[in-house]
Amino acid sequence: MPIATFPLGPLDTNCYVIHRDGQAVVVDPGGDPAAILQFLQDNHLALSAILLTHLHFDHLYGVSALHNATQAPVLAPVGDEQLLHTEAGGGGIWGFPKVPSFAYAPLEDGEHRFGALQCTVMRTPGHTPGSLSFYFPEEQAVFTGDLLFYRSVGRTDFPGGDHAALLNSIRDSIFTLPGATKVYPGHGSCTSVEDEQHNNPYCGAFAR
Ligand SMILES: [Zn+2]
8 A cells, every 4th residue: 555644643634655666755744753754664665755735733743853854855835834923833723832843845836756756736725825735646646635524624714714715626626636536635534536526515516
């Protein structure tokens, strides 16, 4: 199985490891990365990049530690910088700790290659202004962060959230992918494009 899931941090944020031919990327390390580092070591994987879907605190707690341990570049959306100056991005909200600071390079949308992995980076704003989704065509998988969940969608009451934009992103980006594409969200269970097109109560109006 080339995709491994690790719920990390105080909100059980899904951290994913995607790998092919000995090279890996990590999406959203939201807590202590010890289990990630062990998995990389056990499977003899070199980490090519740390990808961030958006800059909310619960997706970020492990970024600094994972970068320091691997020196893999951190790549993040260009539109979310200002969130790091709020409690929703930099931490502190609801009594949760601050996020250890980290440096990152902006990740543009379009075609990318991370080691042996081909990835289409899609701009999917709504949950945050900069939110990205990562589509790996060879793995038939898309990583949606907090845009789209199993039978639900992301909240839009944090700074920069926009519910109409979120629904447009799902319709115009995620729901144009092949129906069998597996959807790996930032929280909760894995699903598929086709399954959500038919069963997601928030997207029913435009899915069929
Ligand atoms: Zn979020």
